[in-house]
Amino acid sequence: MTTPATPGPTVGELGEHAVIDVITRAAPSALNGDDAAVLFHASPNSRAVATTDTLVEGRHFRHDWSTPEEIGQKAVLQNFADIEAMGARAIACLLAISTPTSMPVSFFARLAAGIDSRVKQYSAELVGGDVTSGNQLVITVTALGSLGGSLPSLNLDRARPDQRLVAHGRLGWSAAGWALLECFGRAGVPAQFEPLVRAHCAPELTPGRGVVARATGASAMTDNSDGLIVDAGTIARRSGVAIDLDRDAIAPDALLVEAGDLLGVDPWHWVLSGGEDHTLLATTAYDPPSGFRTIGAVQRGAGVTLDGVEPAYQEGWVSF
Amino acid sequence: MTTPATPGPTVGELGEHAVIDVITRAAPSALNGDDAAVLFHASPNSRAVATTDTLVEGRHFRHDWSTPEEIGQKAVLQNFADIEAMGARAIACLLAISTPTSMPVSFFARLAAGIDSRVKQYSAELVGGDVTSGNQLVITVTALGSLGGSLPSLNLDRARPDQRLVAHGRLGWSAAGWALLECFGRAGVPAQFEPLVRAHCAPELTPGRGVVARATGASAMTDNSDGLIVDAGTIARRSGVAIDLDRDAIAPDALLVEAGDLLGVDPWHWVLSGGEDHTLLATTAYDPPSGFRTIGAVQRGAGVTLDGVEPAYQEGWVSF
Structure with a gap:
């Protein structure tokens, strides 16, 4: 302690x-x-x-x-x-x-x-x-x-085939921040990685994005608290559908790649398994709501794939 | 532990x-x-x-x-x-x-x-x-x-002079139960005192009494979680009034007297200082609501008295 x-x-x-x-x-x-x-x-x-x-x-x-x-x-x-x-x-x-x-x-x-x-x-x-x-x-x-209003809430079991999977927020930043803290301690983390550390210690989520998603036709939604594959998998399982993630849309950004190089970690691990980003994941038949981007597709079937194949990292995130 | x-x-x-x-x-x-x-x-x-x-x-x-x-x-x-x-x-x-x-x-x-x-x-x-x-x-x-409805909630600061103080529930039973457990352990408490032990371990409150009090004109209400003197004192202080308790109305019942005799404790201590009974204490200008009885009067002034004099026990209840 x-x-x-x-x-x-x-x-x-x-x-x-x-x-x-x-x-x-x-x-x-x-x-x-x-x-x-x-x-x-x-x-x-x-x-x-x-x-x-x-x-x-x-x-x-x-x-x-x-x-x-x-x-x-x-x-x-x-x-x-x-x-x-x-x-x-x-x-x-x-x-x-x-x-x-x-x-x-x-x-x-x-x-x-x-x-x-x-x-x-x-x-x-x-x-x-x-x-x-x-x-x-x-x-x-x-x-x-x-x-408010009479629209249903956005539940885990309301994804439907032929919808797109959309996201609002970063993927993997909190897990990368945790890995950097584990290695260097707060004072020792190189300054350029402060955004990753902040994402772990004090995550942000723009107020109102969930309300916007509901108002514009999203049907299922969750936040990635346990890890992208785990949380998308929960929607897939509860809705009786498959979800295929788009590799290009979720590829690690430059900061994650740099942190991965420093720590000798594949940054895809943080993107696919890292939780606690509190990024909103929603499914919708329409264009992505304002602030969201498309990161995958809902299909008939079961499970979560990455460009049609099984993801390299599937387990959820357990900090400490 | x-x-x-x-x-x-x-x-x-x-x-x-x-x-x-x-x-x-x-x-x-x-x-x-x-x-x-x-x-x-x-x-x-x-x-x-x-x-x-x-x-x-x-x-x-x-x-x-x-x-x-x-x-x-x-x-x-x-x-x-x-x-x-x-x-x-x-x-x-x-x-x-x-x-x-x-x-x-x-x-x-x-x-x-x-x-x-x-x-x-x-x-x-x-x-x-x-x-x-x-x-x-x-x-x-x-x-x-x-x-429900447009009546105000029953707050700590809404007691007014010339109201009566009414109560729904026992006073001192939980504290007496605690004292018996402390002395005998659960298995050793004499069978006739089981109601006191239950009052401590699994207190009861008839659902809906608070709603009835609000519907019939009570203005202030709390439950005695910290002790009668302390909780009545909180209403008095927050409302800027005095409360005088009626000695006859709150006198220890036969079971409390018997437990007090066994443990060598003045049962008034449990009545005045014992908390966790979750008995409702309300003030009203009208007859006591169904299920409530009158136990005192709200007056101009400050503090809590018992038949006009300072109570023998005033501190709140701290279990363990």
């Missing part, structure tokens, strides 16, 4: 209420502070969408690799990506923390600042939470979204 | 997906299994309500005191009580688990059975979750509710 580089008194010294104070000061919300948060009035026909994801210290993040702000940004983004992947709009999140009493309270002020910056990017709010003590830092974010 | 008395292969042997499998089999929902859960269409004018609470092994529960089913029931109920305390109706929950790999998978089947029994009692559903590995068992439940 690593320890955060934030100074000052600990949770044990100031108590759990001090943690709640610094969080609500860094990420204020008028909806927070009662037994439960009451969200905005639902618009006509809208449905609520909910998802939850946990980050465990040592397993999903390391204090010597990620700043507290980045951990907060990632905790929010990985949940909001799941909301976007349904074609919905993120509107709120809740934060449950279990922390060793030895953690500096200032860590949580910076964690909450990262959460606040990410939720603000989505015009959302941190509306509630819970802080308790435990042996290990465990951060659980629950995200709530709104699915 | 204690270990659960459930047999069979562990999370490390079968993997985290085995945990998801046993949970979704014990608590099935058609809304579960995609990137996020899409809830029911909102009724006109309704608002979503959300809250989250964490149970940490060794801090909030012990395997030698509570069955896995009871832990699941408590994890749901403490969240649903916060939904009820807003005057809302619980409709769904999500479950995030961080678990040591040494935990038997069968533990989670029984935990989920407990969750399922409690959510069914509320006509709600477990609609999603996340399972990851960590050093300690940490169970985070997020509850979602629906607040």
